[in-house]
Amino acid sequence: MAVPLRRLHHVSLHVSNGQKLAYDLVSKYKFDLFATRITGGSRQVAFRKGAAVFVVNEKPGCGEEEAGGLDGVTPKHPTGLHRANAGRQGDSSPSILYDVHPRHPVDSVSNVCFEVEDVERSFKVLRHLGCRFLVPPTTVEDKDGAVTYSVVKSIVGNVCHTLIDKTKYAGSFLPGFNVSERDWSSEKEDEPCPVTHFDHLTYACPRKSTHQVMQWYEKLFGFQRFFIESNEDVDEGFVVNQDGVGLRLTAMQYWKCSEAGISLPFADKKEPDCKFVIAESLPHQGRNQVDTFLEHHQAAGIQHIGLYTKNIVSTANSMAEAGVQFFSPPPAYYTQVGKRQEIEEAGHDPQMLSQHGILLDTDLQQDPSSQRECSENKRYLLQVFTKPIFAEDTFFLELIQRRGATGFGEGNIRALWRSVQVYMENERRHSDGEGSAKTVQSAQ
Numbered sequence: 001m002a003v004p005l006r007r008l009h010h011v012s013l014h015v016s017n018g019q020k021l022a023y024d025l026v027s028k029y030k031f032d033l034f035a036t037r038i039t040g041g042s043r044q045v046a047f048r049k050g051a052a053v054f055v056v057n058e059k060p061g062c063g064e065e066e067a068g069g070l071d072g073v074t075p076k077h078p079t080g081l082h083r084a085n086a087g088r089q090g091d092s093s094p095s096i097l098y099d100v101h102p103r104h105p106v107d108s109v110s111n112v113c114f115e116v117e118d119v120e121r122s123f124k125v126l127r128h129l130g131c132r133f134l135v136p137p138t139t140v141e142d143k144d145g146a147v148t149y150s151v152v153k154s155i156v157g158n159v160c161h162t163l164i165d166k167t168k169y170a171g172s173f174l175p176g177f178n179v180s181e182r183d184w185s186s187e188k189e190d191e192p193c194p195v196t197h198f199d200h201l202t203y204a205c206p207r208k209s210t211h212q213v214m215q216w217y218e219k220l221f222g223f224q225r226f227f228i229e230s231n232e233d234v235d236e237g238f239v240v241n242q243d244g245v246g247l248r249l250t251a252m253q254y255w256k257c258s259e260a261g262i263s264l265p266f267a268d269k270k271e272p273d274c275k276f277v278i279a280e281s282l283p284h285q286g287r288n289q290v291d292t293f294l295e296h297h298q299a300a301g302i303q304h305i306g307l308y309t310k311n312i313v314s315t316a317n318s319m320a321e322a323g324v325q326f327f328s329p330p331p332a333y334y335t336q337v338g339k340r341q342e343i344e345e346a347g348h349d350p351q352m353l354s355q356h357g358i359l360l361d362t363d364l365q366q367d368p369s370s371q372r373e374c375s376e377n378k379r380y381l382l383q384v385f386t387k388p389i390f391a392e393d394t395f396f397l398e399l400i401q402r403r404g405a406t407g408f409g410e411g412n413i414r415a416l417w418r419s420v421q422v423y424m425e426n427e428r429r430h431s432d433g434e435g436s437a438k439t440v441q442s443a444q
């Protein structure tokens with residue numbers, strides 16, 4: 001039996017320069033810094049935008065090992081599964097909570113933390129199914145109650161999952177963190193960046209690994225296949241093989257309220273949570289974004305995260321004004337007769353979309369269940385992709401606004417790839433000219 005997931009709680013990043021990323025997340029991507037945990041051994045800082053929460057962990061200095069990251073938890077308690085009060089500041093405080101210090105050589109987004117019903121039980125079930133745990137069930141307390149967590153290695157590269165049970169915790173984030181006083185629940189009406197949650201998370205994986213990854217998530221966490229396109233082949237997935245793009249995409253999702261019928265205080269009906277996309281490259285198609293990621297990241301892993309926004313134009317505008325760089329397709333994209341009409345029929349202005357490289361794809365599938373909200377029965381989605389956010393050409397963010405369309409647009413993927421190629425070509429020319437070894441930097 002799979003372990004049911006309640007919801008995605010946060011995504012954590014491990015970087016060498018936490019201050020730089022904190023600055024970028026707040027000043028450029030408009031996230032709010034809302035919780036910190038700063039000890040002698042580490043800095044953990046949490047940022048939120050709606051329900052999208054990132055925890056940035058600064059990598060400890062050289063020489064510290066993975067086990068050192070758990071200091072005080074596993075080594076001192078090799079058999080005991082509980083360790084109360086670890087969150088209280090003091091000598092016994094572990095250097096990192098709710099995660100491990102990875103030994104990954106480059107900055108990486110490596111932990112997706114899920115809330116589960118029962119961490120002890122999940123641990124037993126998953127261990128029985130062959131999972132490797134980096135942290136056994138561990139309890140952390142503060143004045144607002146207790147949280148139990150455990151960290152399991154996933155089948156994808158350096159990705160881990162923290163499983164967390166917050167049912168006995170009344171605080172607003174996690175024990176051990178100092179949370180700022182502001183009321184984060186209220187949503188501002190005139191919010192220029194209305195990002196509400198993580199829409200999807202995309203893994204870059206080696207060729208032919210998709211089935212194994214899908215099976216792992218199905219068997220262990222009850223994920224279900226989600227067809228990106230109605231005529232998608234079950235085995236082949238959604239294949240984009242045109243214009244020099246050679247990608248195989250397969251998507252899966254889970255439900256916030258599990259099949260087991262658990263009643264949740266925050267979700268009274270079943271609804272899909274964040275989708276997971278597995279991307280692998282097709283052979284003999286030349287370079288592509290997935291291979292670039294695998295090379296620079298030195299492992300399979302989280303290639304990008306789609307942030308759901310209610311207004312992509314305003315979100316992209318305000319992020320761009322603050323210095324975020326987006327990939328833009330060639331200007332001809334917005335003047336092609338078909339695309340221009342498609343954009344206008346969707347009620348958008350091609351000129352506005354072109355300013356920041358926003359792409360639009362219309363979904364022509366017939367699915368009466370989601371046509372209500374769309375004009376003229378057309379479902380579409382708008383996407384825009386940022387340039388990589390770390391020093392290496394690896395992880396990037398995406399903004400996505402959906403109008404009925406639940407999948408991903410093939411046209412958008414091809415347009416994105418063209419933009420990346422133009423960008424890489426310019427970078428190459430630039431670095432050849434300047435004799436610099438630098439690859440991609442999000443600039444400013």
Ligand SMILES: O=C(O)C(=O)Cc1ccc(O)cc1
Pocket residue numbers: 200202247249277279289290306383398408409412413416
């Ligand atoms: O379209 C999307 O948002 C996806 O997430 C699919 C995808 C996967 C990998 C790429 O390199 C580009 C696009």
Ligand SMILES: [Fe+2]
Pocket residue numbers: 200202304305306398
């Ligand atoms: Fe995406």
